[in-house]
Amino acid sequence: xxxxxxxxxxxxxxxxxxxxxxxxxxxxxxxxxxxxxxxxxxxxxxxxxxxxxxxxxxxxxxxxxxxxxxxxxxxxxxxxxxxxxxxxxxxxxxxxxxxxxxxxxxxxxxxxxxxxxxxxxxxxxxxxxxxxxxxxxxxxxxxxxxxxxxxxxxxxxxxxxxxxxxxxxxxxxxxxxxxxxxxxxxxxxxxxxxxxxxxxxxxxxxxxxxxxxxxxxxxxxxxxxxxxxxxxxxxxxxxxxxxxxxxxxxxxxxxxxxxxxxxxxxxxxxxxxxxxxxxxxxxxxxxxxxxxxxxxxxxxxxxxxxxxxxxxxxxxxxxxxxxxxxxxxxxxxxxxxxxxxxxxxxxxxxxxxxxxxxxxxxxxxxxx
Amino acid sequence: xxxxxxxxxxxxxxxxxxxxxxxxxxxxxxxxxxxxxxxxxxxxxxxxxxxxxxxxxxxxxxxxxxxxxxxxxxxxxxxxxxxxxxxxxxxxxxxxxxxxxxxxxxxxxxxxxxxxxxxxxxxxxxxxxxxxxxxxxxxxxxxxxxxxxxxxxxxxxxxxxxxxxxxxxxxxxxxxxxxxxxxxxxxxxxxxxxxxxxxxxxxxxxxxxxxxxxxxxxxxxxxxxxxxxxxxxxxxxxxxxxxxxxxxxxxxxxxxxxxxxxxxxxxxxxxxxxxxxxxxxxxxxxxxxxxxxxxxxxxxxx
Numbered sequence: 025x026x027x028x029x030x031x032x033x034x035x036x037x038x039x040x041x042x043x044x045x046x047x048x049x050x051x052x053x054x055x056x057x058x059x060x061x062x063x064x065x066x067x068x069x070x071x072x073x074x075x076x077x078x079x080x081x082x083x084x085x086x087x088x089x090x091x092x093x094x095x096x097x098x099x100x101x102x103x104x105x106x107x108x109x110x111x112x113x114x115x116x117x118x119x120x121x122x123x124x125x126x127x128x129x130x131x132x133x134x135x136x137x138x139x140x141x142x143x144x145x146x147x148x149x150x151x152x153x154x155x156x157x158x159x160x161x162x163x164x165x166x167x168x169x170x171x172x173x174x175x176x177x178x179x180x181x182x183x184x185x186x187x188x189x190x191x192x193x194x195x196x197x198x199x200x201x202x203x204x205x206x207x208x209x210x211x212x213x214x215x216x217x218x219x220x221x222x223x224x225x226x227x228x229x230x231x232x233x234x235x236x237x238x239x240x241x242x243x244x245x246x247x248x249x250x251x252x253x254x255x256x257x258x259x260x261x262x263x264x265x266x267x268x269x270x271x272x273x274x275x276x277x278x279x280x281x282x283x284x285x286x287x288x289x290x291x292x293x294x295x296x297x298x299x300x301x302x303x304x305x306x307x308x309x310x311x312x313x314x315x316x317x318x319x320x321x322x323x324x325x326x327x328x329x330x331x332x333x334x335x336x337x338x339x340x341x342x343x344x345x346x347x348x349x350x351x352x353x354x355x356x357x358x359x360x361x362x363x364x365x366x367x368x369x370x371x372x373x374x375x376x377x378x379x380x381x382x383x384x385x386x387x388x389x390x391x392x
Numbered sequence: 393x394x395x396x397x398x399x400x401x402x403x404x405x406x407x408x409x410x411x412x413x414x415x416x417x418x419x420x421x422x423x424x425x426x427x428x429x430x431x432x433x434x435x436x437x438x439x440x441x442x443x444x445x446x447x448x449x450x451x452x453x454x455x456x457x458x459x460x461x462x463x464x465x466x467x468x469x470x471x472x473x474x475x476x477x478x479x480x481x482x483x484x485x486x487x488x489x490x491x492x493x494x495x496x497x498x499x500x501x502x503x504x505x506x507x508x509x510x511x512x513x514x515x516x517x518x519x520x521x522x523x524x525x526x527x528x529x530x531x532x533x534x535x536x537x538x539x540x541x542x543x544x545x546x547x548x549x550x551x552x553x554x555x556x557x558x559x560x561x562x563x564x565x566x567x568x569x570x571x572x573x574x575x576x577x578x579x580x581x582x583x584x585x586x587x588x589x590x591x592x593x594x595x596x597x598x599x600x601x602x603x604x605x606x607x608x609x610x611x612x613x614x615x616x617x618x619x620x621x622x623x624x625x626x627x628x629x630x631x632x633x634x635x636x637x638x639x640x641x642x643x644x645x646x647x648x649x650x651x652x653x654x655x656x657x658x659x660x661x662x663x664x665x666x667x668x669x670x671x672x673x674x675x676x677x678x679x680x681x682x683x684x685x686x687x688x689x690x691x692x693x694x
Contacts, residue, residue: 030495031495034492226479
C-alpha cells in the first residue's frame with residue numbers, strides 16, 4: 025500500500041511539474057465552456073415572426089399581444105393563407121410562424137380545447153428550439169391566467185412543426201456535451217499518453233524489473249486523473265450553472281456517480297490505448313482520431329444520431345459518450361432519476377467492464 | 393563456489409533476426425562478470441531475459457536459484473537492474489527519484505544508506521536538482537544508487553559506461569569494485585574491450601553467440617599467434633600493402649598503428665615484412681612484437 029501511495033504521489037508531481045499541460049487541462053474546459061456558452065447562446069431577442077390568424081377573435085388577439093409584448097418577438101408579417109408560410113420562410117426574414125386554427129375562441133369555448141401551430145425554421149436548430157420554447161411558454165402562461173377564473177380548464181394545445189430539421193436535436197444543451205468531451209480528453213488521452221511516456225522514456229523497464237506490480241503502476245497512474253477530472257467537471261458545472269443558467273434539476277450525487285462511472289470508462293479506454301501504442305505520438309493520434317472525433321461528432325452532441333447513415337449509427341451506439349451524454353442531459357435538464365436512466369447506466373457499465381477486461385488481457389508484465 | 397546465474401541453451405530471435413543462439417554462461421557468487429561485445433551482439437537481449445523483462449524462445453535460466461519464467465516475481469524482488477538508457481524520472485529531483493525507488497522496493501533510504509552512501513554522497517549536494525538536469529556521469533551515479541537502494545544480491549548493469557566520459561568511467565568501475573567487496577555479484581555488459589580486464593571473468597559475445605568465457609588473462613593467453621604492431625608514414629597505404637602481403641592473416645587498425653598476425657606459425661622474420669613494406673614505398677616503418685589485448689582476441693575469434 026505504501027508503494028501504491030508513493031506512486032500516486034509521484035504521478036501528482038509529474039502533473040504539477042508539467043505546467044503547460046496543467047494550463048491546458050484547466051484552461052481548455054473553461055475557455056471551451058465560455059466559447060460554447062457565448063457563441064451558441066440560448067438568448068434570442070426580437071426575432072422576426074409571422075402570424076397566420078385564421079380566427080381573428082378576442083382570444084387570438086390577446087395571445088398575439090402577449091407574444092409581441094414579450095420582447096422576444098417582432099411581428100414581421102401577418103399572413104392570409106397557409107401557402108404564404110413557405111414563401112415567407114424562403115425569404116429568410118422570418119424565423120417562426122404561428123398559426124391559429126379557424127374558430128379558435130369558439131372551439132376553446134365548446135370543446136374546451138383549441139390548437140395553435142408553431143412552425144419554426146429549424147435550419148438553425150438551436151434558434152428554432154429556443155423560439156419554440158419561448159412561444160409555448162407564453163401560451164402556457166396565458167392559459168394559466170385564463171384558467172384561474174375558468175372552470176373546467178381550457179386547453180390550448182401548441183403543436184410544434186420544426187421545418188427543415190424535424191428532429192430538432194440541437195446543440196442547445198452544450199454543458200453535458202462539454203463535460204463528455206473534456207472527460208474523454210483528460211482521462212483517455214492524458215492516461216494513454218502518460219502511460220506510453222513511461223514506456224518511451226524507458227522507466228517502464230525499471231518498473232517491470234522491480235517488485236512493483238504492473239497492475240498497481242496503472243491504478244496509481246489513473247487515480248490523479250480521476251481526481252483531476254472530478255475537479256474539472258465541477259468547474260464546468262459551476263460555470264454552466266451560474267454563468268449560463270444551465271439547470272441542474274436532478275440528484276447531484278447521482279450525477280457525480282455517473283460522472284465517476286464515465287471517468288472510469290474513459291480511463292480504461294486510455295489504458296487500452298497505452299497497451300497498444302509504443303510512443304506518446306501514437307497514443308496522442310489514436311486518442312484524438314479514435315476518441316475525440318467520435319465523442320464530438322458521433323455521440324449526438326452536434327449531429328442527431330437518427331439522421332446518420334447506418335454504419336455511423338452503429339458506431340454511435342457502441343460509443344460510450346452517447347449514453348453518458350443522455351444520462352447527464354437527463355439528470356441535469358429533466359431531473360430524471362436512476363429509474364429512467366438505468367438502461368443507459370447499465371450499458372455504460374457493460375462497456376466499461378469490456379474495456380477493463382480488454383486492457384487487463386492486453387497488459388504485458390514483460391517488455392514484449 | 394555458488395552459482396548465481398546459469399543459462400541453458402538460451403535462444404531468442406526477433407522475426408528473422410537471431411539475437412541469441414544457444415547461450416550458456418554461468419556467473420559465480422561474488423564476481424564481476426563482464427559481457428563484452430560490439431553493438432548488436434545480443435548483450436541487451438540476454439540481460440533482458442535474465443532480468444525477466446523478455447522471454448527466451450527456448451532454453452532456460454536460473455537467477456539466484458530462481459527460474460526466470462516461473463519465479464519472475466521473486467527475481468524482480470532480489471535483483472538490482474540498471475538499463476542501458478537513463479530510465480529515471482527526469483522531472484523528479486535526485487532525492488525524489490531515490491525515495492521513489494526505495495518505496496517501490498519496500499525500503500527506505502536510511503535503511504540501506506551504508507551501501508549507497510559512497511555513491512550517493514557524490515551527488516547528494518544536488519539532491520534538489522531535477523534528474524534531467526544532471527550530467528551524464530551524475531545520472532549514472534543516481535541510477536546506480538536507485539538500483540542498489542534495496543541491497544540486491546545481484547546487480548545487473550546494461551552498458552553503464554556507454555557515452556560516459558573517461559574519468560567518470562574509471563570512477564564507475566571503482567564503485568563496482570567496492571560493491572563487489574560488499575558481497576554483491578555483478579553482471580555488467582560493455583562494448584569497450586579495455587574494460588574487460590576490470591572484470592573477474594568475461595564472456596565475449598558476437599552475433600548472438602558466445603565466443604569464449606574465461607578470465608581476461610586466460611583469454612589473452614590463449615591468443616594463438618604472434619602479434620605485431622606496425623606503423624608507417626602512410627596508414628592507408630600500409631593497410632593495403634599488408635592486406636596484399638602473401639602471408640597476412642589479420643590486419644586491423646588499432647589507433648595509430650596496425651595490428652598484424654601472420655599465417656605462418658613458425659618464427660617470422662620481421663625483416664622480411666619490413667623489406668616488403670619498403671618495396672611498397674612506405675617510410676618510417678616500425679614493427680614491434682606485442683602482447684595481445686582482449687580486442688585482438690575478439691578479432692581473432694570472429
